[in-house]
Amino acid sequence: MLLTLSLQSDPENNINATDLSYLLHKHPDRTHSFSLSHNTAHVFYPQYDEDQCQVALLLEVDAIGLVRTFRGPMSSKQLTHYLNDRPYTANSFMSVALARAFRSAMGGRSKERKELVDCKLPLTVHIPVLPCRGGQPVLEKLFSPLGYHITAEPIALDNQFSEWDHSHYYQVTLKNKCRLVDLLSHLYVLMPVLDNDKHYWVSADEIEKLLLRGGEWLAQHPAKEFISLRYLKHKKHYAQIALAALAPEQIDAEEKADQAEAELEKPQTLNQQRQQKVIDTLLAHQVQSILDLGCGEGKLMKLLASHTQFKSIVGVDVSSQALDRASSRLRLEYWSERQQHRIQLWHGSAFYSDTRWTSFDAICCIEMIEHMDEDRLEAFIENVFNIAQPKLVIITTPNQEYNVVFGLTETQRRHNDHRFEWTRAEFTTWCQCIVDNYDYQVTLEGIGENNSTFGHPTQMAVFTSST
Structure with missing residues (x-):
């Protein structure tokens, strides 16, 4: 199994062909051998001069050893385990060998030629036998969008029997001007894809x-x-x-498209208007980290996740059931470990201080305070405005005066769990008390359809730090 990689000199861009050996961390004057599981990889230089440098990766596969260590059922030990193309064609074995032999290069590291790591180089890859299950169209489908010039010659099944036509193996040459780390990553992923199989x-x-x-x-x-x-x-x-x-921002793209169409056909709900207003405010203040206090089922968090400006989004709720539903809504299990750091869910209460809250640019409390007993609001205020001290705090709550527009009586509340609902004057007074006692300024706004007598259905306070 063989693969060669070549670099041509490019005097106009001050690129010397011999730089390839520095980027690959392999000295050209000797052969480098690596023991892999049932395989041995050899790296050597068939050509090394000022005009062109060519490095070869030769892989010896112990096909018999692979069969002898096979741990599947005995019924699976068929003749194909002994007679197959594994030792001869570039497949997942070659991907493993690439990662082992050129580990530093694939990691984008070079001690001697750091300036060339991010430089686009005129590189050529030649693979004498490459399986292309699906034919040349699949080969072009994979490599053409990445900028490769492809030369592919089909290999006959048997030169003595022309009626058998060609096999699904090709002799392939790939040329591209790209970073070495990108080319190696392309080969690592796409060779097993072309083969449509893996050996493990x-x-x-x-x-x-x-x-x-x-x-x-x-x-x-x-x-x-x-x-x-x-x-x-x-x-x-x-x-x-x-x-x-x-592409986490593209999760449920179809669902989002359906929602966009629906929004064109009917007005936004109050909840949608509220969420959009909060997001617009966060974007305008250029915050990057957000704590959604009382996140519930994660509806706001899911919308926040689609904006790349927000580097850290954490939801906190006292209800473990709500956090479970939020996790399901956000599909956290679909995210890589690295990306899960961007969106997290914490179990916690607004009444108890948490030192982790101090690291956020903004804290959002959307339709939350009305679910608290009024005599416990002081603890919430202390935790948010004195201990956490974000540069931005957004609080929304229902406007009690607007309830009559919804057909409610003066004594009725919008939700059975609401402990109170404030008038505009009561909310203004509460916000002013916070400003009087903490280093914040506040702006009050209404959300939803404005009624000349009763105002907006939702009232929003935007607190900005004075320090």
Whole structure:
């Protein structure tokens, strides 16, 4: 099994062909060998001069050893375990060898030529035998969007029997001007995809490998669904997790499109207007980290997640059942471990101080305070405005005066769990007390349809730190 990688000199851009050896961390004067599981990889330089540098990765596969250590049922030990193309074609074995032999290069590291790590180089890859299950169209489908010039020559099944036509193997040359780390990542992911198979069992850990090697380019690839499914051996659930992690802002794209269409056909609900107003305020103040206090089922958090400006979004709620529903709504299990740091759910109460709250730019309390007993609001105020001290606090609450517009009597409340509902004057007085005692300024706004007599159905206070 063979793969060669070449770099041509480019004097205009001050690129010397011999720089390839520095980027690969492999000295050209000797052969480098690596022991892998049932394989041995060799790295050597067939050509090394000022005009062109070519490095070869030769992989020896112990096909018999693979069969002898096979741990599946005896009935699965068929003739194909002994007679197959594994030792001869570039497949998942070659991907493993690439990652082992060129580990530093794939990690984007170079001690001697740091300035070339992010430089686009005129690189050429030649693979004498590459399986392309689906033919040349699949090869072009995978590599053309990444900017490669492709030369592919089909290999006959048998030159003595022309009627057998060609096999699904090709002799392939790929040329591209790109970073070396990108080219190696493309090969690592796409060779098993072309083969449509892997030599090892695919578990959930394989999702992380795909995200690690494909995270920077796969999200924009037009065939990302096809690539993810094949790379993960057609395990649809794994592919869905990978796709969600690659582009979390695109989760439920169809659902969002349906919602957008519905919004064109009917007015926004009060809750939608409230959430949009909060998001617009957060964006305007250029906050990056948000604590959603009393997050409930995570409706606001799901909308916040679609905005890349928000680098950290944490929801806090006293109800573990609500947090479970929020986790399901946000589909946190579909996110990679690295991306899950961006959105988190914490169990907690507004009445108890938490030192973790001090690290956020903004705290949102959306339709929450009316669920508290009024005599406990002081603890909430102390925790938010004195201990946490974010630069921005947004609080929304119902306007009691507007209830008559909804057909409620003066004694009725909008929700059975509301402990109180304030008039505009009462909310203004409460907010002014906070300003008088803490280093904050406040702006009051209304949300929803304005009634000339009763005002807006929702009232919002935006507190900004004076320090």
